[in-house]
Amino acid sequence: MINRRSFLAGGAGVAAAAALGVPPVRAAARQSPLSDVFQLGVASGEPDPGGFVLWTRLAVDPVAPDGLGGMPNRPVPVQWQVAEDDRFTKVVRHGTEIARPEAAHSVHVEVDGLDAGAEYFYRFRVGTETSPAGRTLTAPAPGTLGRPLNLSFTSCADxxxxxxxxxxxxxxxxxxxxAFLGDYIYEYGDYKYPVRDQAGGxxxxxxxxxxxxxxxxxxxDLxxxxxxxxxxxxxxxxxxxxxxxxxxxxxxxxxxxxRRAAAFQAYYENMPLRRAQRPQxxxxxxxxxxxxxRVANLHLLDTRQYRDLYPCTGKSGTVGPDCAxxxxxxxxxxxxxxxxxxTDRLRTSEATWDLIGQQVFLMExxxxxxxxxxxxxxxxxxxxASRNRLAAAIADNRRNxxxxxxxxxSHWAGEIKRDYQDPESPSVAVELVTTSVTSAGDGMDEYPNTKQLLAENPHVKFFNGRRGYVRARLTQDEMQVDFRSLSRVTEPYAPAYTSGSFAIERxxxxLHSA
Incomplete structure (x- = not known):
């Protein structure tokens, strides 16, 4: 018997071993059989009240130098299935998509017509081979407050x-x-002393x-x-x-x-994104x-594609004095x-919380x-000026x-002021900064200048320099936040611990210490 706990602990592959129970695609039977094609796993994303996106990408050799995963240069039919249970006895949707070589044999299925606020399980099949199963959810119905949101977010996986x-x-x-907030991959070539060897330059x-x-x-782990x-x-x-x-x-x-077009194409091929995000x-x-x-809206931003060039020096990452x-x-x-x-989304929002998912430090x-x-x-x-306009939009529309x-x-937490040039300016929002998955190595809980940095930036309330992620639980009254840290990533399987906990009240x- 496969229950939810064993599924999450690693029983997904066992649960997926059963047959899909839908007729195989005849075209697949006429082709030479493919085996071990699900080495890149499965994923889902972009939940709404009626559905979500299902994703997989076929590969028999993930590190093939041409980037095509060792797949043949031909379309491959991929069957998919969504069920209400992890044993797939209550199938509610199924169909077939074509994995095409020009899309690196990736598959994006936009499923709709499902129940709002519900848990589902999904899997794929090619020929006689069945993928691991995945668990996913639909969003609650518009206007409802019945289901809290348990959200985790992280960034930067080198x-x-x-x-x-x-x-x-x-x-x-x-x-x-x-929510993954940027740098899912690193484009760099080989490091001199890597912890793990990457393929390609x-x-x-x-x-x-x-x-x-x-x-x-x-x-x-991914x-x-x-x-x-x-x-x-x-x-x-x-x-x-x-x-x-x-x-x-x-x-x-x-x-x-x-180069950017190539990166965007590969990004879309490998993420559970909707067709609306297909690059042009x-x-x-x-x-x-x-x-x-009605618990939360999550507004996801792009702070790279439309920005003006860096001020003062024109080069990124420069720390220097003010310039006009x-x-x-x-x-x-x-x-x-x-x-x-x-601004329009904040003006028309009816949710308790407006979360703004973005990439770079917003607090002064x-x-x-x-x-x-x-x-x-x-x-x-x-x-x-961009920051002040966003702060004003949050404050003027009385958004949480x-x-x-x-x-x-690294982990940071602090408060966003309406105008940092005004010493009396009120806080209008909170910023939660997640550390990386691996980038910058193991790190440390506190750096030599941490206390002084916090003292000179009193609106910043928390720092931790280890790797990890942030988890949050949102209800109509409160957002509870745990900063989760690991002592090491240069060796596998370190436990996670809570390095800081906060509450944000509607x-x-x-920020209030929890």
């Missing part, structure tokens, strides 16, 4: 510098939804990006996290190239827009909203269209201890705003 144990620990919490073309995604997806809950994702810089801004690359490239060359419309009944350019009123990190979209942060001040130009400190952030490879845009 394959070479550590093991993906944080994904496993996150899966063990059985979240309702996972620096990613420049479609084959390179496909190969990097495939090696990530073949990781069992597969476990994808199989346990639906995901929603946004990219950051390393999904394409370090420190790119708009149409400007960090370094002179092979034509950058050509070097453009990918990523910003969007997910609704979880930071404060220019027309500077934008979101672009005019996305900014107007987000003076990174220079002692005399003088120094700001990073890559985060919203380089786009002060919580910003979810990745990128900086109507009070401040």
């Amino acid at each position: 394959y070479q510098v550590g093991w993906f144990t944080p994904y496993r620990r996150m899966a063990e919490d059985e979240p309702d939804l996972v 620096e990613c420049f073309d479609l084959a390179g990006y496909r190969l990097r995604h495939a090696q990530h997806k073949a990781d069992p 597969q476990m996290a994808h199989a346990v809950a639906p995901w929603t994702v946004v990219f950051d810089d390393h999904d394409i190239e370090n420190a790119w801004a708009g149409d400007v690359p960090e370094q002179p490239d092979p034509p950058f827009l050509q 060359g070097a453009a990918l419309h990523l910003y969007r909203s997910l609704r979880w009944g 350019e930071r404060f220019a009123p027309n500077r934008t990190i979101l672009g005019d269209e996305q900014e107007a979209w987000l 942060m003076d990174w220079t201890t002692g005399e003088g001040k120094g700001y990073s130009n890559e985060g919203w400190d380089g786009y002060v 705003g919580v910003v979810l952030t990745g990128d900086v490879h 109507g009070d845009p401040r």
Whole structure:
């Protein structure tokens, strides 16, 4: 007997061994048989009240140098099935999709017509081979408050510098939804002293990006996290190239827009995204909203594709003193269209919580201890007018705003002021910054200058420098937050511990220790 607990603990493959119970596709029978095609696992994403996206990508050799997973150059029929139980005795939807070589044999199934706020199980089949099973959920019906949201989020998974144990620990919490906030892969070539060897060199073309995604997806800890809950994702810089801004690359490239188009194509092929996010060359419309009944809206932003070039130096990641350019009123990190979209979403929101999932530090942060001040130009400190407009939209529309952030490879929590240039400015929202999955190695709980940084930035309330993720539980009255940390990722299977816990109360845009 396979129950829910054994499914989540690793029984998914056993549960999936049963036959699908739908007629095999005749075209498949006429082709030479394929075996072991589900080495990249399964995933679901983008839940709404009636359905979700199902994803898989066929591969018999995930690290094949051409990025095509060792698959033949022909279409392959893939059957899929959704059931109410993990034994698949109550099948409610099924069908067939074609995995095509021009899409790296990836499959995106947009399932609809299901019950709102419900748990489902899914799997795929090629010929006589059945995939592992996955668990997923639909969002609660619009306007309902009956189901809380158990959300986990993380960012920055560099394959070479550590093991993906944080994904496993996150899966063990059985979240309702996972938000990944950028740098799902790193485009870099080989490091001198890697913890794990990656396949391929620096990613420049479609084959390179496909190969990097495939090696990530073949990781069992990542597969476990994808199989346990639906995901929603946004990219950051390393999904394409370090420190790119708009149409400007960090370094002179092979034509950058050509490189970006290749990265976007591979990103879509390997993520459980809807057709609305299918790239058009070097453009990918990523910003969007997910609704979880009346409990929460999750607004997902793109802070890379539409931003102005970095101020003061023109180069990303520079920490330096103020320059007038930071404060220019027309500077934008979101672009005019996305900014107007987000303002409208906040204006019309009827949810208790408005979560803003994005990539880079939003709070003001003076990174220079002692005399003088120094700001990073890559985060919203380089786009002060954009930040002030967002803070005003949250405050003026009386939203319970919580910003979810990745990128900086450490845990942070603090309060967003309406205007940091005004010492009396009130807090209008909270920012929760997740650490990385592996990037920056093991880290440490506290760095030598941590206490001084917190003292000089009193709106920042918490720091932890280990790897891990954040989990949160949202109800109509309160958001409970745990920062989950691991002592090491340079060796596998470290336990997770809670390095900080906070509560955010409805109507009070401040952090309270839990």
